[in-house]
Amino acid sequence: MNAMGVRWTADQVLALAPDEASRRAGSELGTAGPWSGTGRGEGAVWGVCGGSGGRSYETVVDLTGPAYTCGCPSRKFPCKHALGLLLLQASDGTAVADGAPPEWAAPWLAKRRGGVGSPARPAGTGASKAPADPEAARRRAERRAARITAGAQELEQRLADLLRGGLATAEQTGYGLWEETAARMVDAQAPGLAGRVRELGAIPGSGPGWPVRLLEECALTHLLDRAWLAADRLPADFATTVRTRVGLTAPADGVPVRDHWHVLAQYDTADARLTTRRVWLHGASTGRTAFLLSFGAAGRAPGLALPVGALLDGELTPYAGAGRLRAEPGEQFVPVDAPVSPPPGGPVGEGLDAYGRALREDPWLDSWPVTLRQVVPARAEYGWQLADADGREALPLTPAAQNRPGLWRLVALSGGAPVTVFGECGHRGFTPLAAWSPEAPAETVPLI
Known part of the structure; x- marks a missing residue:
């Protein structure tokens, strides 16, 4: 079977669904009954689905994206x-x-596929256009930098006032003052600083130990402020990381990397304004781990969706900044008919070391991708953890991971025996995203 003829499994297809309701509705349409005019070829599959009231919907899926078009009104x-x-x-x-x-x-x-007179461009990018007036663009960038600098200086004063008055006052003043400060950071065009301020405002009164957490987050925010104010004296990659953390956009300007990419995990996070989708990939030849970000307006799923567990041939362009994990996908990802295996990893100690090295490059990291091998999920006094099979070290799961159905899939997959687990390691613990058993190393089990 050639690459273009690779069929995804049902689990990989369902992993593309934007929500549980779509999984159920899609499963009901996964039989021949409602379909006519189906076919496949040239890396695509198509068909006409009969709908209610005698309506029919023409549906096409480009498997090399993947990308989709349908005559239905669904968003x-x-x-x-x-x-x-x-x-x-x-x-x-x-x-x-x-x-x-x-x-x-x-x-x-x-x-x-660029067959109508225009060459294919990487997904998510528009036509390359030089600024109409480079000097005007430079002046706009300088004005924004000046506003961010003013915002960072104001935030430094806010943090100094907090520490001078004592952390206990943060619980008494309530969230309003923090929200006011966050709004000032938005006015300064520093959304990254605004987000950190809102996180600070949510900590007081959030449970036992909140003053310690508030002090830690204030220290990191102070570090980001000072780094921005001294960005012209920082190494180039670290300065780019600082600009990104403050809220400036970094370009996908790295050398494109072509590989067979194993789709490790995909999950969404959402707030009132935006749905963010993160997809983790691992290159079979390069050994490189990368993630893709895509966004959808509130209530709408992002456009990018890749089947978890699949092996796809494609090209990624890394973004600037320390670590260079984030990448921009090329136009086409072609399914590859080849066996997959878990990414290389090690015991808990190696995973913690990898996270520590990443923090040296980006102190504001929430987490870092880690693959743990030969670990066993176990219940401890404080909750669930992943422990080395030899009992040498253990890593607690994050509070959010403790309450997800994926935890029970992981426990069932293990059955008390060692497994390989990929996930995100951070200061709050480990979030498992995918797992593999020794008996079926080619089967990626999604945990989120």
Whole structure:
């Protein structure tokens, strides 16, 4: 079977769903009954799904993206029809026959692949345009930098006042003063500082030990302020990291990396304004770990979705900054028919060492990607942890991970025996995202 003919498993298809409701609805459409005119070829699959009231929806999935188009009005991405079509192909190899794209599907596929007069560009990027007036652009950047500097100086005064008055006063003054300070950081065009201020405001009264947590976060915010004020004297990569943490956009300017990328995990976080999707990848040849970020407006899933556990051939361009983990995907990711295996890893101690080295490059990191090998999930007095099989060291799970269904999938997969676990290691503990058992090392079990 060639790369373009690789079929995803049902679990990989369901991992693309933006929410649980889409998984259920897509599963109901994963049979031949509602479909007609189905086919596959040239790295795509298509079909017409009969809807309620006699309406039909033409659905096309470009497997090299993946990317989706459908005639339905759904704002979810992928919609239930795209999920159902992929599930149909995954469950029954004869239900979707090989063929050429029909007239209603071919134009969209041609446009996707640059076949309508314009070359394909990397996903998420627009046409390259030089500034109309470089001098005006430079002046705008200088004005914004000056506003951020003024905001950082004001925030330094706010932190000094807090420490001078004592941390106990933070609980008495309430959240309003913090929100006012955060709004000033927004006015200064420093959204990164605004986000940190809002986090500071949520700590007082948040539970036992909150003064210690507040002092720690104040220290990190102070460090970021001082780093911004001295950015012109910092090493280039670290200065870029500081600008990114403050809220300035860093470019994807690294050397493009082509590899077979193993999709390790995918998950969403959301607030009132934005849904953020993070996808973790590991390069089979380069050994490089990377993550992709995509965003959707409130209530809408981000456009980027990759099947967890799949092996995809494609190109990533790293962003600037320390670590260079974040990358921009190229236009096409082609499924590869080859065995996958867990990324290399080690015991708990090696994972903690890797996180420590990453903190040296970026002190404001919340977490770092780590693969733990030969670890066993175990219940301790303070909650669940991952312990080395030889009992040498253990790493607690984060409070959020303690309450997710993925924890029980991990416990069931282990059954008391050592497993390999990929996740994010941070100051609050370890968040497991995927796992592999020794008996089925090619099967990626999502934990989130």
